[in-house]
Amino acid sequence: MSTITIALDAMGGDYGPEVTIPAALQALRQYPNLKLRLVGDEELLTKLLKLNSEAPGERLFIQHASQEVAMDESPVHALRTKKDSSMRVAINQVKEGKADACVSAGNTGALMATAKFVLKTLPGIDRPAIISSFPSRIPGKLVRMLDLGGNVDCTDENLVQFAMMGSALVSAIDNNERPSVALLNIGEEEIKGNEQVKRTAQLLSNNPFINYCGYIEADRIFSGDVNVIVCDGFVGNISLKSMEGMARFIADSAKGEFKRTLFSKLVALCTFPVLKRLKESIDPGRHNGANFIGLRGIVVKSHGGANVWAFAQAISEAIKQVEADVPNKISREMSASLPEEERKSA
């Protein structure tokens, strides 16, 4: 088992090192072949490690960074003025070959802009996208959806590139040669949709490299009917957050119901193991770690509000991506679709 090195933006996310340090220690215990580079304020990180009875060592290296990117900072501002931020330095580790991947729970827009600036996109890709996987009704089958918030204003061509990348990712990871790709829309009939969706459907139908199967409505995301679902980042993020909000509302309402009477409290005790398994099978935290796809390097974005367990999941996701050699595989798939000239210059 070869060693894998991951750079962690230790200061990012709603909780910063309070979450990233315990998650790092947990990941090191779980993966004996893992090395981590904790990026952030060296003094603070050393102190916090000491509180956990740990010290930097062979497997846990601290890389100092003097700045932090705020959660509400504009990507342009972060890019211009935060050249020594924990986020930027963590991405630099990947660029410089010191890490195989980087994980951050920081400001999504800034992470996207910085990763694109530092690592550059793969040949044939104008903009990276955020992709994540969802469970489906078909046991073991994951559905991948992109873009989930990286690009709020997209061109038709961007959407086609998202379809290519999603398709290439599924080919690379799931050994599926012709992944089915659908376009997220508000109906399945041809007449439905806004102008952009209709134009993109035309482009996808005519693209020989994509196994395009038409529109899919948002209530069928979990159906398992397709491998890849494509949408712009604004719509994708609204869809994702709508699902999260509904899941939380149901969970909270269920808790309320189970607390209403003594009988229902007793029922809740018996129900607990069942609900726990249910939660594990659909918990978004379990699927924490959206990938930035389309870059010359692996960058995993954890949910900003991730807890220790969820941030550790994002580290696991990065390890999986490294093992599957995702960027190189996508690059090969993509370059097959490029005209000869572009392929040479790539």
Place this chain on the structure above:
Amino acid sequence: MSTITIALDAMGGDYGPEVTIPAALQALRQYPNLKLRLVGDEELLTKLLKLNSEAPGERLFIQHASQEVAMDESPVHALRTKKDSSMRVAINQVKEGKADACVSAGNTGALMATAKFVLKTLPGIDRPAIISSFPSRIPGKLVRMLDLGGNVDCTDENLVQFAMMGSALVSAIDNNERPSVALLNIGEEEIKGNEQVKRTAQLLSNNPFINYCGYIEADRIFSGDVNVIVCDGFVGNISLKSMEGMARFIADSAKGEFKRTLFSKLVALCTFPVLKRLKESIDPGRHNGANFIGLRGIVVKSHGGANVWAFAQAISEAIKQVEADVPNKISREMSASLPEEERKSA
């Protein structure tokens, strides 16, 4: 209690009269002051009523219509070639003063286009929108969201009008003089969002008739933090369907978990009453009946796949709208915001 007359598009929806007739009979039993005009194929409807041991009478009138609008028909085609469709004739009943409101489970786009053509919009409104209410974490507090799919390509001005209408509806129904209005977005910071959302936020901030409170993310729809949430119809429909899909996925997964072992089957028996109450409190069917808002008349859109119970809910929703005199109240609220000249010509 004064009589209320509702016209039903008896042929609309995925199931047509199989659902609309039993739902009509149920509503007549529930509301002694209700009269219904069943619009559709007279021969078929009479035959189906007979199977239910019923006949047309004082409270249940059949209005013949020779055509039907297909669920996948283009709105323009329906408008041009289906002048005697059950949908169009049902809307005509409202226009001609024979009914106080109309309910249809038919093709949303065609219903929207036909209702707009026949009834016209209120002064100051360019396009009607689809609005519905959601439960929230605050007991008894509903959150209203629009547009949920009526207008897929919107201008900034349309979105401002949606905000005005939503606000007016809440004022009219909930006696809330300054309903809070938020714009659905992918973040709450000012820098977030696509170009349209940013421009619309500017317009809303400067509008003295709207109590605008900024952006809201889709995972906070159920928070109860605001009264009205505004978005374009494409995004609104994706959000709605994403929530529905998640709720169904959770319900199905829960069923699966409860069937795994004998113990969990026994637990399920005890849990049943609790889950039933939970389902009732969040079931989208309970909130079936999205309203078309902005028209000179009341049109309620039932979910196409509504069952008898859910279609009856849509009829109840129409009754509520009639009792609250919604279009007139919105018209008064809207006209207060119009320049003097437009007010006179309205």
